[in-house]
Structure formats: C-alpha cells, structure tokens
Amino acid sequence: MIPGFLAMRVVAMRYFKHDITPWVIKALFAGGIYTMGKHLWQTMGPFAEKHLLTSVSVTNLDPLYDHVSKWVSTNVGTKSTKHFSARTYNGRGENSRNGEEDVDSDESENITTPEKTTRSQVHFLPVKGGRQYFWHRGCLFRFKNEVTGMSAQSAHLNEETLTVSCFGRNPEHLRLFLDECVQFSGPDTSKTTRIHFLQKTPRTFNGEMSWCKTIVRPARSLATVDLNEKAKESVVAxxxxxxxxxxxxxxxxxxxxHRRGYLLYGPPGTGKTxxxxxxxxxxxLDMYVIQILGTMMDDETLMSAFEQLPKRCIVLLEDIDSAGIQREDMKDNKTTKRKNTFLTLSGVLNAIDGASSxxxxxxxxxxxxPESLDAALIRPGRIDRQVYFGHVDRKVASSIFIRMFAKSAEDLHRAQDGPLILIDNDGENVKxxxxxxxxxxxxxxxxxxxAELxxxxxxxKNMTDAVANVGAWALAICEAKKAGANIVEDPLDAAPAKRNRHAVDDDEADSDSDSLFP
Ligand SMILES: Nc1ncnc2c1ncn2[C@@H]1O[C@H](COP(=O)(O)OP(=O)(O)OP(=O)(O)O)[C@@H](O)[C@H]1O
Structure with a gap:
C-alpha cells in the first residue's frame, strides 16, 4: 500500500467527489513498465548497439572532427536537444577548438581571394556526453560527443571523441555522410598551419606552462619567402x-x-620566422613556438616543454639571443636573471638534446x-646548418613588389620551391x-x-604612388638608421620643408612612373 494513499483518497472523495484508485493503479502500472524498459535497455543496449548500429569515432586530433561537428551544428543544430555547447568558426572553413583560436595573418599570401572572410559564426553542438538523432539520406543517425581523455599532444588538453552511428549494418551510409561533411566544410584545412604556444596551464595554480594555446594560420608558401634560392632549395631538400x-x-x-637543427640568423624583419x-x-608539420623573452622561463619549464612535444614537428626557439642566454652567463653555468629568464646553459642544452628530449x-x-651565442648551443649536432637572412637587394625588392601588386594568383606561376614568377598574360603584367x-x-x-619594404x-597600395615615393622613403629610412633613430617619419607625411629635401628623387620617380602609367 502507498503511504498516505487512504488519506488522499478521502480528501479527493470529499472535495472532488471522485475516487482516485483507478488512476493510481494506472500510474503504478506505467511506472513499472518504464522501469522494466529502462532496465532492459541498460542490459540489452550494448548488445543492440553492437548488432543494430554501425559506428565511426573521430577524435579532435583529426581534422575530420571539425568537418563532422560543423556539419552537425549547421544541419541538425537545435532541432532535437535543449542543452548545447557553443563554438566559433570563421568563414574560411577553419575553426576554433579547445584552447585553439583562429587568427588572420598578415603573413598570409599577399594575393587575397574574395571568398576569404574573417566573420566568425557561433555554432551549437550537444553538450559533452549528449546525443542527437537526425535523418540523413533516409537513414537514422546518432551523434555522440564525449570527452575521452587527455590529449597526447598536451597533457592539459582534453581529447574529445565524436561517434556517429547509423541504424543498419551498411557502412556505406557512414562513408557517404563523412564525405558530405568534408565537402560541406569548404576549403581544405590542410591549407593551414597549426602553431602552438606555451601558456600557463589554466587548471593548475603553480604557474606550470604547457602547450595549451594553438592558433591556425593560412599555410605560407615557401615561394613567398625571399631567400637566396640555392640556400632555400638545399634546406628544403x-x-x-x-x-x-x-x-x-x-x-x-x-x-x-635522430634530430636536426637550424639557426636562422640576420637582422630583424628579414624573414626568419x-x-x-x-x-x-x-x-x-605543426609548429611549436618557444618565446623565452618575457615568459619567466626556467630550465624545468623548458625541459617539460620539450618532453611534451610530439614526434614530428618543428620547434621554433625565437630570438634565442635576446632572451639573455649569452656566452658570459653561460660559461660558468650561472642562472641568469637578466631579461626575466632563469635559464642556464646546461638547462637549455639538456632540453634540446637530453635523454628525455x-x-x-x-x-x-x-x-x-648569432655571434653572442655560446658555441656549445650551436655546435653541429645541435645546429646542423646556419642560414643567413639579409637586407633586400634589387631582385628581392622586385619580387616583393610583384607579389604585392599581382592581380591574381593565376598571374604568378609558382616553381616548386622557387620564387614566384610573373606570367605575361596580357599587357598589364608587362607594365x-x-x-x-x-x-x-x-x-x-x-x-x-x-619587412620595411x-x-x-x-x-x-597604388602602384604609381609606390614607385613615385619609394626613393624618398628609402632615403629617409637609411638616414634614420644612420642616426640610430627608431622612428622614421614617412616623407609624404612630413612638413613641406622636409619633403623638399627629397624633391629630386620625387621628381625622378614621378617622371618614371608617368612613362609607365599614362
Ligand atoms: N625574406 C622575406 N621574404 C618575404 N617576406 C618577408 C621576408 N622578410 C620579412 N618578410 C615579411 O616581413 C614580416 C616580418 O618577417 P619575419 O617575422 O619573418 O622576420 P624575422 O626575421 O623573423 O624578424 P625578427 O628577427 O624580428 O623575429 C612578415 O610579414 C614577412 O612577410
């Protein structure tokens, strides 16, 4: 007997003149059926799943993860669930994921295409652990989204797994669905490079750093980097x-x-990065960037950063000299607190090629x-080749100009790793x-x-204007450098008296440009 049932029955009889007994019996019966069904589903579920469903799982380490989640968030969206997790995508078919951001890069190829857009869109997915059912080409699909562990790439990133299942035994439905997701995602995400940075781990309080910040950049072609062609070709080979x-x-x-190291050296802004x-x-390859300057990096952090690296990747140690790791500090293996670094020579060397690296x-x-670096740091075995990046010569200046003003990618022919060559499709390119x-x-x-150029x-951005003014600008830059000035005023912005100093150059440039662009 249900406790309090008699009292409730009496109250219902008195006030509503109605006997609730049949209703209570019906409710008990329905509850019993529900509990039995639930129990049956729990015991039979895995069996049914195994025999009635065909499934495929994708982790967030694979680009397919983004394609599938984008398709689901756009096409299934809010129809069958009420609790969501949200994520952003931008218009180029790239995405943001766990700690991962999209950025627009000033370093992308200079030829822009109109379909590139930077607008971000918010998309909904079921919350982690949630499920969503949807129909696709006449088949019932189930989409599951779960956190399955820690990422192998970074001990502090979650590994998430999407499981897409379809009712039936034919895997062809899944294959077609995945193909459609890839098509739907638009531009090939292999045309991007993932760059990882060290950051203080959000879930720990001891300031521990790990690779938990990732940005995605448009892949930069080797042809857009000006460097001595022979050097470039041999490094690539x-x-x-x-x-x-x-x-x-x-x-x-x-x-x-099995390690290989390169030292890229030269003045700032010459193309090393x-x-x-x-x-x-x-x-x-994914790139892992270590910026020592200003990060309070110590030996332990650097060692742990190297230990967390995946097997195949590029590690970029940026501006190693400016980080304060210099010969005099390293000789006696002192900890250096200059410029906020706490690194010792042995710490750096151990991280680079110690047993656990x-x-x-x-x-x-x-x-x-590079002359300020300790010989031990750049000895063969650690650094196998040094490549110099210098100021522009005429060839490089012309190549940068053409890259900036070529109207379309088709106008430029790209030799495998060589420079971009302008194709003379019409009179415009001769000009x-x-x-x-x-x-x-x-x-x-x-x-x-x-970089200055x-x-x-x-x-x-106007070609005539650029040709006409570059002489005066270059002169101003050179004068400023000689005087050791960091601020260089554009001669065009300067007062008239100052501009007159370069009047001759301006006039010459004007006459040149006039002959070109009537
Ligand atoms: N050799 C080059 N070829 C093509 N672009 C270049 C070259 N050098 C510089 N740039 C352009 O200048 C900007 C800065 O270049 P980058 O950061 O590669 O220089 P860097 O040598 O690494 O400078 P720093 O030593 O200050 O880190 C970039 O936008 C890049 O496109």
Whole structure:
C-alpha cells in the first residue's frame, strides 16, 4: 500500500467527489513498465548497439572532427536537444577548438581571394556526453560527443571523441555522410598551419606552462619567402630527406640521435620566422613556438616543454639571443636573471638534446646576433646548418613588389620551391614587371629589410604612388638608421620643408612612373 494513499483518497472523495484508485493503479502500472524498459535497455543496449548500429569515432586530433561537428551544428543544430555547447568558426572553413583560436595573418599570401572572410559564426553542438538523432539520406543517425581523455599532444588538453552511428549494418551510409561533411566544410584545412604556444596551464595554480594555446594560420608558401634560392632549395631538400621514412633507421644504425637543427640568423624583419612558418606548411608539420623573452622561463619549464612535444614537428626557439642566454652567463653555468629568464646553459642544452628530449623533431632557432651565442648551443649536432637572412637587394625588392601588386594568383606561376614568377598574360603584367624594375632601382642595396619594404607597400597600395615615393622613403629610412633613430617619419607625411629635401628623387620617380602609367 502507498503511504498516505487512504488519506488522499478521502480528501479527493470529499472535495472532488471522485475516487482516485483507478488512476493510481494506472500510474503504478506505467511506472513499472518504464522501469522494466529502462532496465532492459541498460542490459540489452550494448548488445543492440553492437548488432543494430554501425559506428565511426573521430577524435579532435583529426581534422575530420571539425568537418563532422560543423556539419552537425549547421544541419541538425537545435532541432532535437535543449542543452548545447557553443563554438566559433570563421568563414574560411577553419575553426576554433579547445584552447585553439583562429587568427588572420598578415603573413598570409599577399594575393587575397574574395571568398576569404574573417566573420566568425557561433555554432551549437550537444553538450559533452549528449546525443542527437537526425535523418540523413533516409537513414537514422546518432551523434555522440564525449570527452575521452587527455590529449597526447598536451597533457592539459582534453581529447574529445565524436561517434556517429547509423541504424543498419551498411557502412556505406557512414562513408557517404563523412564525405558530405568534408565537402560541406569548404576549403581544405590542410591549407593551414597549426602553431602552438606555451601558456600557463589554466587548471593548475603553480604557474606550470604547457602547450595549451594553438592558433591556425593560412599555410605560407615557401615561394613567398625571399631567400637566396640555392640556400632555400638545399634546406628544403635536407629537411625532406630528414623527414623521410628511411631517415630514422639510417640515424639509428649509426648511433646518431635522430634530430636536426637550424639557426636562422640576420637582422630583424628579414624573414626568419616566415621561413620557419613556410617550412612547417610545406612539410605539413605543426609548429611549436618557444618565446623565452618575457615568459619567466626556467630550465624545468623548458625541459617539460620539450618532453611534451610530439614526434614530428618543428620547434621554433625565437630570438634565442635576446632572451639573455649569452656566452658570459653561460660559461660558468650561472642562472641568469637578466631579461626575466632563469635559464642556464646546461638547462637549455639538456632540453634540446637530453635523454628525455624526443627524437624526430626539427629544431629552428632564430637570432639577430648569432655571434653572442655560446658555441656549445650551436655546435653541429645541435645546429646542423646556419642560414643567413639579409637586407633586400634589387631582385628581392622586385619580387616583393610583384607579389604585392599581382592581380591574381593565376598571374604568378609558382616553381616548386622557387620564387614566384610573373606570367605575361596580357599587357598589364608587362607594365607590372617594368614598374617592379623601376621600384627596385630606387632602393639602395642591402640597407632595407623585407619587412620595411612590405610595410611601405601596404601603405602605398597604388602602384604609381609606390614607385613615385619609394626613393624618398628609402632615403629617409637609411638616414634614420644612420642616426640610430627608431622612428622614421614617412616623407609624404612630413612638413613641406622636409619633403623638399627629397624633391629630386620625387621628381625622378614621378617622371618614371608617368612613362609607365599614362
Ligand atoms: N625574406 C622575406 N621574404 C618575404 N617576406 C618577408 C621576408 N622578410 C620579412 N618578410 C615579411 O616581413 C614580416 C616580418 O618577417 P619575419 O617575422 O619573418 O622576420 P624575422 O626575421 O623573423 O624578424 P625578427 O628577427 O624580428 O623575429 C612578415 O610579414 C614577412 O612577410
């Protein structure tokens, strides 16, 4: 008997003149059936799932994860569930994931396409652990979204798994569905490079750092980085050989640790980081960036960062000299507190090639003043090759100009790893080539960095204007550098008196440009 039933029955009889007994019996019966069904489902569920469903699982380490979740969030969306997790995608078919951001890059190829858009969209997915059912091409599908563990790439990132199941035994339905997800996702995400940064781990309070920040950038082509062609080709060939399947056994047989290191050195803004990015894109490797300066990095953190690296990747140690790891500090192995670093020479060397540092990775260090680095840091075995990045010469100036003003990607033919070559499709490109020659002739050789030139061209997007003003601008830059000034005023923005100083150059440039662009 249900406790209090008699009292309730009496009250119902008195006030409603109604006997509730049959209703209570019906409710008890329904409850019994529900409990029995639930129990049956719990015991039979795994059996039914195994025999009635065909499933496929994808973890968030695979690009397919993004394609599937994007399809589901767009096409199934809010129809059959009330609790969601939200995530953002931008219009290029890239996405944000766990600690991962999309960024627009000023380093993307300079030829823009109209379909590139930076607008972010918010999409809904079922909460983690949630399920969603939907029909696709006449088949009932189930979508499950679960946290399944810690990511192997970073001990602090969750590994999430999407399981898509379809009722029936035919895996063809799933294959068609996954194909559609990939198509739906739009531009190929392999045209992006993932760049990982060290960050204080959000879930710990001791300030421990791990690779928990990731950004996705448009893949940079090697052809858009100006560097001595022979040097570029041979570096690319060496890395291709190092990453090939025959390389690990070759190193192992000879008892050599399977590691390779490069030092890219030269003045700031000459393309060292860009080249590292382009190498990562070319070899489809993730890049792991360690910025020592300003991060209070110590030996332990650096060691742990290296230990967390995946087997195949590029590690970029940025501006290793400016981080305060310099010869005099390292000689007696003192801890250096200069410039906020707490690193010792042995700490850095251990991290780079100690017993616990993974093999198979490619190390790239960049430096503006390599002469200040300790010989131990860049000895062969740690750094196998040094590559110089310098100021622009006429060839590079012309190449940057053409890249900036070419109207479309089709106008530029890309040799495998070589420079971009302008195709003379029509008269326009002949003009562009001539303008590039004039532009390059107005620039003093080996004085100006590619970054400075690129910046000038971003501010002078009109070709005639760029050719006409580059001479005066270059002169101003060179004068400022000689005087040790950091601020360089654009001669066009300067007072008239100052502009007159370069009147001759302006006039010459004007006459050149006039002949080109009537
Ligand atoms: N050699 C180059 N070829 C093409 N673009 C270049 C080159 N050098 C510089 N740039 C452009 O200049 C900007 C800065 O380049 P980057 O960051 O690669 O220089 P860096 O040498 O790494 O500088 P830093 O030493 O200050 O880190 C980028 O936008 C890049 O596109």
């Amino acid at each position: 060496e890395i291709a050989d190092y990453l090939s399947d025959r390389s690990p056994p070759y190193y192992a047989q000879r008892g050599i640790p 860009s080249f590292a990015n382009a190498l990562a894109a070319n070899f489809k 993974p093999e198979g990775r490619l190390l790239i260090m960049t430096s503006n003043t 562009l080539r001539q303008a590039a020659r004039l532009f390059a002739e107005s620039i003093p050789e080996d004085e100006i960095t590619p 690129q910046n000038f061209l971003l501010q002078h």
